[in-house]
Amino acid sequence: MQDVDNAIDPPSDSDMRFSADEAILRELREGDPSAFETLVRFYGPRMLATTRRLLPREQDAQDALQDAFLSAFKKIDQFEARSRLGTWLHRIAVNAALMKLRQQKSRRERPIDDLLPQYDDDGRLASPANWAAVYDRAVEDRDLRRLVRKSIDELPAPYRDVLLLRDIEELPTDETAEILEISNGAVRARLHRARLALKTLLDPHVVEAQS
């Protein structure tokens, strides 16, 4: 009975996308040059949004997108139909952006231990800056947003990468672990430390904004 119901259902958006993806893949594998353009035009904008989130400079984001498409084109035969084409391309765009981030030489990286909370001998925390009063204003403040982005870039690469994938790209822990080739436990530990460190980097600016 279920089969009959399925047979008369109109195709969903997802079904139609799947069929379109299958057609693009077939044409790409057959060497049809217009298929690559279709791929770039359909998936490019979302992939560019991803590389822009991960890379603060527009030129880097565009270069990473180009690298991602060239890489995808080379590896198209490795694509397995059990995953979605969009998910596969997103993963490639994330990797291209991470690669670009790692190539940046002039980055000022701060040691993570200097950025973690400090405690007294009894495990008590020193008084932190109070953010509650400035938070709403901070989100709207373009200068502060730039400063937050710059501070993320000051995190040591292993912590920055996890923070970007988990908090900014909102990838699940296991996918982040797979991309970075680390364990799920390491993802959580690094994410927590990255957030603590980012907070420390932003504290002086929050205090400044309040005064």
Added chain:
Amino acid sequence: MNCRDFIDLIIDFCDGSLPQEVKQEFELHAATCHTCDTYLVSYQCTIQLGKAACEGEKCTDLNMPESLVQKIIKARESGSQQA
């Protein structure tokens, strides 16, 4: 629970993975320690600020410059010719 334990558990509290018993202890500490309560708020704000900073105004626009489309297509063509 002291402040160090509290800070170590913030990530689990934020994603709702603390066991009920530990969660109660965590919330009790927050209620009695103003420093940690303030820290928790700023930790949550940090996550949101990070998102806001990386979204930026440009990322709400899903358009892709035509010049970039053409550049990528050309790069693929010249790559294929070299191969």
